[in-house]
Amino acid sequence: MPTITIDSTSHTQMINIDRAIENLIPKGFTSGVCHLFTLHTTSGLTVNENGDPNVVSDMNIFMKDLIPWINDKYEHSEGNTAAHLKSTIYGPSLTIPIENGRLTLGTWQSVYFCEFDVPRNSRKIIVKFITD
Amino acid sequence: MPTITIDSTSHTQMINIDRAIENLIPKGFTSGVCHLFTLHTTSGLTVNENGDPNVVSDMNIFMKDLIPWINDKYEHSEGNTAAHLKSTIYGPSLTIPIENGRLTLGTWQSVYFCEFDVPRNSRKIIVKFITD
Amino acid sequence: MPTITIDSTSHTQMINIDRAIENLIPKGFTSGVCHLFTLHTTSGLTVNENGDPNVVSDMNIFMKDLIPWINDKYEHSEGNTAAHLKSTIYGPSLTIPIENGRLTLGTWQSVYFCEFDVPRNSRKIIVKFITD
Numbered sequence: 001m002p003t004i005t006i007d008s009t010s011h012t013q014m015i016n017i018d019r020a021i022e023n024l025i026p027k028g029f030t031s032g033v034c035h036l037f038t039l040h041t042t043s044g045l046t047v048n049e050n051g052d053p054n055v056v057s058d059m060n061i062f063m064k065d066l067i068p069w070i071n072d073k074y075e076h077s078e079g080n081t082a083a084h085l086k087s088t089i090y091g092p093s094l095t096i097p098i099e100n101g102r103l104t105l106g107t108w109q110s111v112y113f114c115e116f117d118v119p120r121n122s123r124k125i126i127v128k129f130i131t132d
Numbered sequence: 133m134p135t136i137t138i139d140s141t142s143h144t145q146m147i148n149i150d151r152a153i154e155n156l157i158p159k160g161f162t163s164g165v166c167h168l169f170t171l172h173t174t175s176g177l178t179v180n181e182n183g184d185p186n187v188v189s190d191m192n193i194f195m196k197d198l199i200p201w202i203n204d205k206y207e208h209s210e211g212n213t214a215a216h217l218k219s220t221i222y223g224p225s226l227t228i229p230i231e232n233g234r235l236t237l238g239t240w241q242s243v244y245f246c247e248f249d250v251p252r253n254s255r256k257i258i259v260k261f262i263t264d
Numbered sequence: 265m266p267t268i269t270i271d272s273t274s275h276t277q278m279i280n281i282d283r284a285i286e287n288l289i290p291k292g293f294t295s296g297v298c299h300l301f302t303l304h305t306t307s308g309l310t311v312n313e314n315g316d317p318n319v320v321s322d323m324n325i326f327m328k329d330l331i332p333w334i335n336d337k338y339e340h341s342e343g344n345t346a347a348h349l350k351s352t353i354y355g356p357s358l359t360i361p362i363e364n365g366r367l368t369l370g371t372w373q374s375v376y377f378c379e380f381d382v383p384r385n386s387r388k389i390i391v392k393f394i395t396d
Contacts (some may be wrong), residue, residue, distance in 0.1 A: 001231055001236070014162055018297075032392070032394070033225050033299050033328065033392050034165055035165050035229065037227070037228060037229050037236070038238075039236075039237070039238030039241065040238055040240075041179070041180050041187075041238065041240050042307075046352045047305070047351075047352075047356040047357075048348055048351060048352055049305045052340055052342070054339040054340040054341070055305075055340050055345060055348050057339065058337070058338045058339055058340050058345040058348070058349075059345070059348060059349055059352065061337050061347070062331070062335070062338075062349055063349075064328075065337075066198075067194070071194070072206075073194070073197075074186075074190045074191050075186040075187040075189065075190055076184055076187050076190050077184065077186070078184070081186075081187060081190040081191070081194070082180055082386055084180055084182070084187050084190070084191060085191055085194055085195075086177075086191075086220060087180065088178045088179075088180055089221055089222075089353055090225070090352060090353075091178075091223055091226075091355055092178075093227045093228065094181075094239075094357055095299050095301065095357045095359055096358070097265070097301050097390045097392050099265055099365060103278075103336050104265070104301070104303075104305055104347075104390055105303070106302075106305065106388075107168040107375065108302030108304075108305050109303065109304075109305055109356075112187070116143055117256045122330065124238075124349065126229045126241055128164070128165050128229050128263065128264050129229065130164070130165065130262060130264050130356070131142075131396060132392050132393065132394050133361070133363055133368070136346060167359050167361065169276055169298050169360060169361050169368070170370075170375075171358065171368075171369070171370030171373065172370055172372075173312050173313045173319075173370065174371050176323070182309070188369060198330075200327070203324070203326070205325050205329075206317040206318075206320050206322045206326075207318040207321065207322055208316055208319050209316065209318070210316070211328070213319060213322040213323070216312055216313055216319050216322070216329075217323055217326055218320075219311075219312065220310040220311075220323065220354060221311050221353055221354075223310075223355055224310075224311040224373075225311075225358055225359045225360065226360070227359055240368075256370075258361045258368055260296070260297050260361050260396050261396065262296070262378075262396050263296065
């Protein structure tokens with residue numbers, strides 16, 4: 001099963017995976033879609049700006065304010081409820097069109113794996129390609 | 133059309149549907165994806181933790197604070213704008229990989245149907261299987 | 265590649281695209297799914313109520329309060345970080361089942377293209393149809 005493996009290096013980090021996905025597109029696969037799925041409940045997948053890196057850092061700062069790490073109401077003993085919330089809000093799966101053997105992304109779009117927990121090794125994203 | 137039917141029993145409830153999905157995987161279907169789609173505008177679908185039940189209850193409590201049921205600005209006469217907002221934020225559709233005839237989920241992942249409105253009968257989720 | 269092109273006319277606008285999608289369903293395509301993907305980082309796709317228009321306007325008003333356009337912490341020079349955040353929260357992709365050559369939507373559901381930035385011309389949504 002085609003899989004992308006990532007070692008995240010900081011808390012709440014968005015990592016560009018465009019190249020990692022394109023490296024997995026099977027030879028001869030021209031037109032269809034690519035389905036991405038993260039295997040973790042404290043990470044997510046999204047598409048957003050690849051130009052100004054302030055977009056990604058603004059997003060991370062805003063989300064930390066919106067969903068604080070510490071909250072007296074959280075009961076989850078591991079203490080990372082905020083990461084679980086962001087995982088669901090960003091979502092665990094994405095579908096991206098493929099044409100001429102390449103991801104069909106807008107000029108400013110890149111695909112991001114989002115780490116919402118502490119840095120972790122061997123985060124895994126499953127990639128499925130389906131022809132149309 | 134393969135369909136999962138659910139009677140929700142409380143306001144803002146996350147119901148594990150792993151087993152219900154796996155029961156619908158066609159015999160002989162080995163590798164591909166499963167597309168889920170809820171037919172309602174006050175429910176959603178997500179993937180999150182299946183271990184500590186406090187994760188799900190923390191999420192429900194946090195989301196009730198973030199998107200209050202009562203808000204002087206809401207104009208929708210039915211009074212359930214909060215449920216519509218959560219439906220869009222969690223999302224109506226999910227795509228999950230299948231390998232060896234089983235959902236490919238991480239150790240701590242389960243698929244949840246999320247009721248955001250009052251308890252309702254016959255909530256429906258359409259399930260489509262596509263081979264890769 | 266089947267594409268829907270939209271000129272948005274106001275800031276934070278939800279535009280019903282049911283008809284535009286159905287016009288693209290290939291002749292003879294009966295059963296499968298439809299994948300939608302927006303090519304922009306300040307727009308999103310969602311499914312929500314098509315009956316009372318107050319649902320959509322309540323959602324837009326609430327989201328403007330939740331994610332303010334002006335925030336002293338934003339560093340992105342273009343000044344539209346709020347639009348990027350909403351794009352990720354609503355999501356760039358959607359998958360909708362098709363049966364008997366028609367979108368399988370609930371009674372109250374419609375598909376919306378969501379403009380989160382200023383009005384813009386030629387917003388593009390790629391549409392892929394895959395048979396099951």
